[in-house]
Amino acid sequence: MIGHWLARLRARREQRIVQRRAISDALWLETLSSLPFLARWSADDLAELRRLASLFLDDKEFSGAGGLVVTDAMALRIAVQACLPVLHLGLELYRSFVGIVVHPDEVVAPREVLDDDGVVHEYDEVLSGEAMGGGPLMLSWTDVRDAGVSADWAYNVVIHEFAHVLDMADGEADGVPPLPNAQARTHWLAVLEAEYERFCRWVDRGRDTALDPYGAESLDEFFAVAVEGFFVASHEMRREHPHLYALFADYFRQDPAAQRH
């Protein structure tokens, strides 16, 4: 009975937060229209997304870098996209971090790599977002702002970075989110690796793929890129990766390609 009691206590706590953090109708509609791919979700799903967004905004701390001021509208646009993957999984999966740092544009990060001869090579990496284990999440506002348009080429920086957060929720960035048991993990890896190898061959041959060719970088990047495709270019992703689509539909408890247009 204690579980039941705790669940009620939690529901009441969440209800208070949602009331305190209520999103106005005007701001909500403006946000939905800036993200046209959301039109495929049902009214019930969108109501739940709005509720989760309030809880997310209450839990996370936004800050602007480089003089950027993060407005309520900007924070909401990020929150809504972040909450989409966990719509039926819950926000618990995002508990590993609090801070979200929003940069005006892409960030150039100096990197060092040690080669086999022990020589250090320095290079610059251009980042539109970054998720680090336990650390703050970084996003480029330019990329977030263009999410409505970039869905056409299966690109969504917020969903990409939060896919990494899900992947790392079990401690490792290996393309596998927390799963109930070892058998589920084995199955997940079998599907993901097979689709990844096929995808890498397509990219090598210069094929025009539905998913971002950046996914060929590594298995965990392929996972993040495939999650982007699953949510914002669902039909194209399902057509090219039906087995992976089915795996994701089962995991996320969502079937975005089957929803209305």
Ligand SMILES: [Zn+2]
């Ligand atoms: Zn990535």
